[in-house]
Amino acid sequence: MSLASVSEFLLMGGYAAYVWSAYGLTITLMIVMSLLALFKSSRTWKKLKFTQDLKTKKEIEP
Amino acid sequence: MLGSAKHFYRISSVILPTLWIGSVLVLLLGLYAGLVLAPADYQQGDSFRIMYIHVPAAILSQSIYVMMASMGAVFLIWKIKLADVAMRTVAPIGAALTFMALLTGAIWGKPTWGTWWVWDARLTSTLILMFLFLGVLAIRNAAGNGPAAGRMAAILSIIGVINLPIIKYSVDWWFTLHQPASFSLTEKPAMPVEMWLPLLIMIIGFYGWFLALWIQRIRTEVLEEDANKDWVSQLVQQR
Numbered sequence: 001m002s003l004a005s006v007s008e009f010l011l012m013g014g015y016a017a018y019v020w021s022a023y024g025l026t027i028t029l030m031i032v033m034s035l036l037a038l039f040k041s042s043r044t045w046k047k048l049k050f051t052q053d054l055k056t057k058k059e060i061e062p
Numbered sequence: 063m064l065g066s067a068k069h070f071y072r073i074s075s076v077i078l079p080t081l082w083i084g085s086v087l088v089l090l091l092g093l094y095a096g097l098v099l100a101p102a103d104y105q106q107g108d109s110f111r112i113m114y115i116h117v118p119a120a121i122l123s124q125s126i127y128v129m130m131a132s133m134g135a136v137f138l139i140w141k142i143k144l145a146d147v148a149m150r151t152v153a154p155i156g157a158a159l160t161f162m163a164l165l166t167g168a169i170w171g172k173p174t175w176g177t178w179w180v181w182d183a184r185l186t187s188t189l190i191l192m193f194l195f196l197g198v199l200a201i202r203n204a205a206g207n208g209p210a211a212g213r214m215a216a217i218l219s220i221i222g223v224i225n226l227p228i229i230k231y232s233v234d235w236w237f238t239l240h241q242p243a244s245f246s247l248t249e250k251p252a253m254p255v256e257m258w259l260p261l262l263i264m265i266i267g268f269y270g271w272f273l274a275l276w277i278q279r280i281r282t283e284v285l286e287e288d289a290n291k292d293w294v295s296q297l298v299q300q301r
Contacts, residue, residue, distance in 0.1 A: 009098065013108035015173055022112045022169040023097075026119070026162055030271065033158060037278045044282050045301070048289060052298045 067144055067284040068293045074277045081277070085270030092267045095260035103257075112170040114260055117244065118268035120163035120188070124226055126156040126272065127191060130198070131223050134216030144280075146212040147287070149219070150202055151279035155272065157195035164188060175239045183232035184240040187225055194222040 012019040096114035103110035130152050136145040167185070168178040179185065198215045205211035233242045244253065244261070251258040288294045 012111070013102055015107060015109040018109055018169050018173050019097075019111055022166045023093075023115060025165060025169075026115045029158060029162055033155065034271075034275060037275055037282070041278060041282045044285050045298075048285060048294065048298045049301070051289070052295060 067147075067288055068291075070144055071281060071284055071293075071297075074281060078274060078277055078281075081270055081274040085267055085274055088263060088270060089267035092260055092264035095263055100257050100260050101254075106174055109170060109173045112166055113244070114264045116163060116166040116170055117261060118265045119159050119166060121265060122268050122272055123156055123160040123163050123188075123191060124229060126152055126159060127194070127219070127222070127226060130156060130195075131216075131219040134219040137212055138216050138220075141209075143287075144284070146207075146209070146216075147280055147283045148276075149198075149212070149215060150207065151283055152276055153195050153198045153202070153215075155275060155279075157192055157199060159272070160188060160192040160195060164192065171239075180239055182238040182240065183236040184229065184238055187229040187232055190225050191222075191229065194219070194225060197222075 010016060010020075092114065096111055100111065100114075102108045130149055133145045133149040133152070136142055137149060164185070167188075171180075172178050198219055201211055201215045201218065205214060232238065233240050244251065244258075285294055285297075
């Protein structure tokens with residue numbers, strides 16, 4: 001790809017502001033939603049693991 | 063079978079990684095096809111490329127609504143708890159996708175119609191769709207995750223189904239700036255293949271991504287609800 005065709009691509013025939021803002025907002029929202037779900041999942045796993053470890057400790061100690 | 067949280071968890075473990083990776087790949091392919099390969103529209107120029115995210119978001123938001131209302135009906139009739147979990151985990155995704163459809167529509171409307179917003183039937187009924195999703199969310203926030211809140215949310219989502227044919231036929235029933243459907247299951251598209259194929263790829267990508275996100279959220283919710291059950295402690299030990 002030449003530099004001219006890259007800049008032409010970025011300009012989007014004069015609609016750059018509209019096209020890139022629409023795509024940028026959509027992609028950002030999709031990434032944020034995905035990450036939130038994945039973070040929540042790993043947080044839940046950590047929490048479960050923690051309570052499980054606590055339980056097994058109690059079973060051994062007293 | 064699928065009504066049991068344990069089985070749902072086990073079956074979804076098999077497909078979830080493929081669904082995440084596959085949908086991201088399809089979306090990347092769709093982005094390349096829609097932004098680079100598709101030719102500019104002879105009337106709208108490059109602004110028409112917003113269609114490749116606007117149409118999938120709009121289609122998906124309506125079909126998520128159908129899924130949410132169906133889960134509500136399943137919960138009301140058979141009292142399956144997993145349906146309630148599915149219903150409450152899908153509402154925020156639905157609200158976000160409707161917002162996405164409205165937002166990209168507004169950004170597309172400015173250069174095409176000369177305005178961000180008009181109070182016509184299509185746009186107004188889509189705004190109502192977003193409020194229905196937010197209404198279901200508000201019930202959850204106010205009344206919690208109990209069965210009573212589940213029933214209320216289910217009834218609201220089922221009543222709201224009336225809005226869907228209004229969205230669909232709004233462009234035919236009333237005068238509007240909004241263009242009619244670009245796709246139909248029964249007819250050949252009016253667009254050339256290099257224009258509609260990226261749209262098809264993006265729609266498939268959006269659906270895959272949505273399913274991955276939804277399943278991911280249901281799994282987390284199911285683990286939290288069944289935290290004290292044997293199958294969850296077994297899973298935790300295995301990790």
